[in-house]
Amino acid sequence: MIRAVFSSFAFVLLAALPLRAEVEIQEVTSPGGIHAWLVESHEVPFVSVEIRFQGGASLDAPGKRGAINLMTGLLEEGAGEMDARTFARERDALAASYRFDVSSDSLAVSARMLTENRDRAVGLLRQALVAPRFDQDAIDRVRAQVISGIRSDATDPNAIAGQTFDRIAFGDHPYATPISGTEASVNALTRDDLIAARDRVIARDRLYVAAAGDISAEDLGKMLDTLLGDLPETGAPMPGPAPLNLAGGVTVVPFDTPQSVAVFGQRGLDRDDPDFFAAFVMNQILGGGGFGARLMEEVRVKRGLTYGVYSYLMPMDHAALIMGQVASGNDKIAEAVEVIRDEWARMAEQGATEDELAKVKTYLTGAYPLRFDGNGPIARILVGMQMEGLTPDYVKTRNDRIRAVTLDDVRRVAADWLDPAHLQFIVVGQPQGLETTN
Incomplete structure (x- = not known):
C-alpha cells in the first residue's frame, strides 16, 4: 500500500513539473572515481537514478543462455540478511521503487526514492547489487515465470517473427537467440551459474549513471561510492560485431x-x-x-x-x-x-x-x-x-x-x-x- 501511495504522490508531483528541454546537465565524478550526469532540481523531494551496465544478456557464458536474464529477475528477491519478503517490506517501508531489466545490450537499474529516506534506500539497493541471495525457493519461483514466458512466446506470432529474424540475421552471435534462453537451458541453470552471471555483467568497467531530482552534486558523489564502489572492477569481455546475413x-x-x-x-x-x-x-x-x-x-x-x-x-x-x-x-x-x-x-x-x-x-x-x-x-x-x-x-x-x-x-x-x-x-x-x- 505504501508503494502505491508513493506512486500516486509521485505522479501528482511529476505532473506539476515543467517540461524542460533546456536542462542543465552537471558532470559528476565521485571521490572514488565513478562518473555520472546530474540534473539537479529541488522542486520535489525525491530523486530518480538510472544505472546501466553495458553488455547485458549478450554476456551470457557459452552454454548458459538465459542466465543473465534469470539473474536479473532475482536481484530484488532477497539480499544480504533479508529474504525476498523481508526485502520487499523494507523497500515498501521506505516508499522506494526499484526496477531491474535486461536487454541484449545492457542491464538497467531504475530507482526512485524520497529525499528523507534516500540514505536507507541507497543502502537497500546496494545490497541487491553486491549481495543478492539467490535463495533456491526464489530461483525456482522466478525460473517458473521465465519458462512460462518462453512457452508463451512459442505461441505468439510476433515473438516467433522476431526470433526467426534474429536467428537468420545474426548467425552465431548472441543477438541470434532470445535473451530468456530456452526451456532446457533455463532448467539447467544452477545457483553458481547465477552468481557467475552477475559477475559477468555487474561491474564498474561498463557502468553508466544518471540522476535527476533533489540531490546536489556533492551528495550524488557520495551516493555513487556507497552504492557502486564495492562492485567488481571488471566483467566479461564484450562480444564482437554481429554478422548481418540478410539476403532479402x-x-x-x-x-x-x-x-x-x-x-x-x-x-x-x-x-x-x-x-x-x-x-x-x-x-x-x-x-x-x-x-x-x-x-x-x-x-x-x-x-x-x-x-x-x-x-x-x-x-x-x-x-x-x-x-x-x-x-x-x-x-x-x-x-x-x-x-x-x-x-x-x-x-x-x-x-x-x-x-x-x-x-x-x-x-x-x-x-x-x-x-x-x-x-x-x-x-x-x-x-x-x-x-x-x-x-x-x-x-x-x-x-x-x-x-x-x-x-x-x-x-x-x-x-x-x-x-x-x-x-x-x-x-x-x-x-x-x-x-x-x-
Missing part, C-alpha cells in the same frame, strides 16, 4: 492464425554515423510518423490492408538495422509486403518532398521537449545519451541538427541506405500468395 526476400513460418505478422529489415546505420540524423528524418517520413508516414498512408489509409505499419532505425552495440513490422489478414499480407517494398524503392529512388520534410521537422522538434516530463524520464534520457557516446550539450543542439537536414540529405541517405533488394521479410501465419524465397 521472404521467409514464411507456417502458423495457424487468421492474421499474418510480418517483420522486415535490412542493414542500418550506427548511431555515430555522420548521416544518422538525415536517416532518422528520412525514416520518419517513410514509416516512423504514424498517419503522416508514407507506409501508413499507402498500406492502411489507401488500401485498408492493416491497422498499423511502421519502420524504425535500430542501432545496437554490435549491429545496426532499419526495421519494421506489419500485421494483416492472411488474404492481404502478400499485397502489404509488395506495397512496403515498393515504398522502400520509391523513397530510395525519389527521396522526399519539401512538404514532407517540413512537416516532419516541425513534429520532431516540437515533440522533443515533451520527453523531459519529470525526473525519471530525464534520468533515462541522460543515461541513454552517455551510452550512445553523446555529450551533455546534445539536448541543446539536437533540434538544430534536425533543422539542418536538407532535402538533398534525405535523398542521399535514402539512395545510399535503403535497399529493397535485400529487405528481408519474415511472415508468420498462413499467408495466401506468399512463399519462402530464400
Whole structure:
C-alpha cells in the first residue's frame, strides 16, 4: 500500500513539473572515481537514478543462455540478511521503487526514492547489487515465470517473427537467440551459474549513471561510492560485431492464425554515423510518423490492408538495422509486403518532398521537449545519451541538427541506405500468395 501511495504522490508531483528541454546537465565524478550526469532540481523531494551496465544478456557464458536474464529477475528477491519478503517490506517501508531489466545490450537499474529516506534506500539497493541471495525457493519461483514466458512466446506470432529474424540475421552471435534462453537451458541453470552471471555483467568497467531530482552534486558523489564502489572492477569481455546475413526476400513460418505478422529489415546505420540524423528524418517520413508516414498512408489509409505499419532505425552495440513490422489478414499480407517494398524503392529512388520534410521537422522538434516530463524520464534520457557516446550539450543542439537536414540529405541517405533488394521479410501465419524465397 505504501508503494502505491508513493506512486500516486509521485505522479501528482511529476505532473506539476515543467517540461524542460533546456536542462542543465552537471558532470559528476565521485571521490572514488565513478562518473555520472546530474540534473539537479529541488522542486520535489525525491530523486530518480538510472544505472546501466553495458553488455547485458549478450554476456551470457557459452552454454548458459538465459542466465543473465534469470539473474536479473532475482536481484530484488532477497539480499544480504533479508529474504525476498523481508526485502520487499523494507523497500515498501521506505516508499522506494526499484526496477531491474535486461536487454541484449545492457542491464538497467531504475530507482526512485524520497529525499528523507534516500540514505536507507541507497543502502537497500546496494545490497541487491553486491549481495543478492539467490535463495533456491526464489530461483525456482522466478525460473517458473521465465519458462512460462518462453512457452508463451512459442505461441505468439510476433515473438516467433522476431526470433526467426534474429536467428537468420545474426548467425552465431548472441543477438541470434532470445535473451530468456530456452526451456532446457533455463532448467539447467544452477545457483553458481547465477552468481557467475552477475559477475559477468555487474561491474564498474561498463557502468553508466544518471540522476535527476533533489540531490546536489556533492551528495550524488557520495551516493555513487556507497552504492557502486564495492562492485567488481571488471566483467566479461564484450562480444564482437554481429554478422548481418540478410539476403532479402521472404521467409514464411507456417502458423495457424487468421492474421499474418510480418517483420522486415535490412542493414542500418550506427548511431555515430555522420548521416544518422538525415536517416532518422528520412525514416520518419517513410514509416516512423504514424498517419503522416508514407507506409501508413499507402498500406492502411489507401488500401485498408492493416491497422498499423511502421519502420524504425535500430542501432545496437554490435549491429545496426532499419526495421519494421506489419500485421494483416492472411488474404492481404502478400499485397502489404509488395506495397512496403515498393515504398522502400520509391523513397530510395525519389527521396522526399519539401512538404514532407517540413512537416516532419516541425513534429520532431516540437515533440522533443515533451520527453523531459519529470525526473525519471530525464534520468533515462541522460543515461541513454552517455551510452550512445553523446555529450551533455546534445539536448541543446539536437533540434538544430534536425533543422539542418536538407532535402538533398534525405535523398542521399535514402539512395545510399535503403535497399529493397535485400529487405528481408519474415511472415508468420498462413499467408495466401506468399512463399519462402530464400
